[in-house]
Amino acid sequence: MILRKRTMAQKNKTKEELVKEIGLLQKRIVELEISDSARKKAEEVLIFNNIILRTQQELSIDGILVVDEKGKILFFNQRFVNIWGIPLDVIELRSDERVQQSVMDKLASPEEFARKVKHLYETRDEICNDEVVLKDGRVFDRYSVSMFDAEGEYYGRVWYFRDITERKKAEEALRESENRLQSVLSTIQESVTFSNETGYFYVYNLAMEKLTGYSMKEANACPDFISLLYPDPKNRQMALKGIVELLEKRTSREIEIIITTKSGQFRNVSIFSSLISYNGRNLFLSVYRDITERKQAEEVLQEACTELKETQAQLIQAEKMEVIGRLASGVAHEVKNPLGIILQGVNYLEGKISSEEKDMFEIVQMMKNNIKRADNIVCALLEFSRAGELNLKAEDINSILESSLSLVRYKINPPDIEIFKELASDLPKVSIDSNKMEQVFINLLLNAVDAMPRGGKLFMRSYPIQLHDSKNDLGRRNGNYFKLTEKAVVVQIEDTGNGILEENLRKVFDPFFTTKGPKNGVGLGLAVTKNIIDMHKGIIDIESKVGKGTKVSIILRIA
């Protein structure tokens, strides 16, 4: 009918109008064809997407349930049915309420579950992410969120349930393992740390907290914990060197180092470190052992050992002296008699030769000189045999120093030897044998003069002292009869002469050791000196540097 009407109308149109109309109609036909194709295509895409979505939902490890605002189940996947064990006839009812009822007897806390579900349906804005524990021990991870459209209209809720029983078991096992590790780490006496290259600690046990005074939190919060633990640059350098070597050589190593605790105490520790590579990262496992007490014990042992050695050396020295003394005493008479005869004989010959016979005269003089030399040796030896007798009196050490100096003044030949006296006034009196102490000072003054053949400075000092640290009062000492904090008097004789070689410094007190040559020294001066100081229970100490000079210090007890 319509077609007929059109045909009638078309009859009244011009050809151009008809052509135009045909063109429009053709265009319209094309547009309709395109629109139809797009729609079909969109439908295909939608179907395809639905298939993907459905497949995804079916393959998901989560059980999915979608419930509308009236409690009707819009969607569920097979996984949901399986993990909850919902009978087919129940799920087919598509009722959320029936489904809930069917799972109630499976739950460890059904009331709580029901309360929470009710609450979530009532509180649409709330997102839920928690765990549901079942009677059979399984644990489900529950995630639920409400569905809204663009205008905010509520469409119901989506529920996801994931069986995390295995994961929970693994977590529990891990937690137990960690607890066991922690209990082991907190029980052992060694301090253990596990850290990365930036100094972040993963493990920092109780012993480490006790050792350092810093907690793991404090250690990790500190940007430069190494500087905190090793404020002394020497120790810090050692620690850093250890880390560098560990990274380079990649072998376990042990260092002994001093750490400073939070309270400022120093502790000697032995650190055993290993490098562990994990996922391309370097991790350090370190075991710290507090060896402070061991070190202290070692030091005490070392000191005891040194003391023992010194005592032994003193005993040997004393024994040597005693033997020499006894020998000297016995031998002196036997040697001095023939020397007496020889000298008298030489004197006789001396009177028989004229002054013109120069060679003869010279030889006789030589013989006399050597008789004198031999006699000097015997005399020096005799000093030992006399060593045992002390006549102690309270004496002013300065006046003995002065008298000793006056006795050797004649020997101070080099005019350019300057004498500096730094004698403290009001010194307490010392308990000494003045004759023997005079001999000591004479020996030391003569040694000082002999050490300065080209002149120099000779210092004589005396001053009071209160002994502090037995190690630091004086450089090298032999024997120690003093108590710490005891008051004493120090006498020093110092020269700016040749000095003594390091290797000779140990031998200077040995009898017959001399560097002066046979004509000038017997090698008993310092041996006698030491013997006398030992008898006074004093301390003698020699410091010397070749080319700089020698300083002899004597500590004497107050009367």
Added chain:
Amino acid sequence: MEKRKVMVVDDEPDFIKVIKLNLEETGNYEVMTLSTAKDIIPEVHSFKPDVILLDMLMPSTGGLDACEMLNNDSLGKNIPIIIVSALGKDQDRYAAYKKGIIDYLVKPIENKDLITAIEHALENK
């Protein structure tokens, strides 16, 4: 000038021999030597020395014993004694001085020093 008489008592034969030679060489002394002090008193009475040089350590009668003997003798107690000994310890000197000796010389001794000591002793006789 009359020679002064010196008695030398020492158990070392070489020593007394050379001392005798040296002292007599000066022309001032007449020297008598004894190798033991055992019979010193009769010898002193016989020789009448102006000074006695006495050794300390001798067999049987030592220097100190000899001093004692001389001190107990009417003639001997006025003769100055010089000890010439190899012993040089203070206690030896002290013991000898207590016996009234005038000097103590320790061997080896130069002849000139010995003569000085003898002359000093003679002056203070």
